[in-house]
Amino acid sequence: MYLHIGEDILVKTDDVIAILDKKLLQSSPIMKEFLDKKADVTSHLAKNSVKSIVVTDKQVYYSPLASSTLKKRSLQQSLLIDDIDVLSI
Template identity: 45%
Template sequence: MYVHAGEDVMIRSSEIIAILEKETAKDSQEIQIFLDKKNDLVINLANGAFKSLIITEPHIYLSPIAPGTLKKRLMNSIGHELII
């Protein structure tokens, strides 16, 4: 199944590793180091400010869609509860 992540991008739900809030990504030094190392794999889907960070294998997406909305879409696509 796929999850709409913004713009015209659909991400295969089985590739999603994590969905993080923008503030979590900005406040965590570990996540900043991770993003710096993977900078060439970051795809910005937000024309302005992003609301969530979607970590997949192999890319990292900056999405304009709120993490709660992405969670609902992901839950609907896989048909069961997620562990948070």
């Protein structure tokens, strides 16, 4: 399945390593160092404010969507897949 993370970007849910709240960036020097090292594979999707950071195996995305919104979307897709699996039995 795919997760819409902002603008017109979809990522495979299997590729998502972490969805982080932007506040973590301000409070964690380790996270800041990690993101600095990943600057060459970073995409800024937020035109105004960044609300979350989506880390995949190949890319880091600064998303305009809240981490809670992205979590809900991924859970909804998981439930949908479970429902389809049950119906196919």
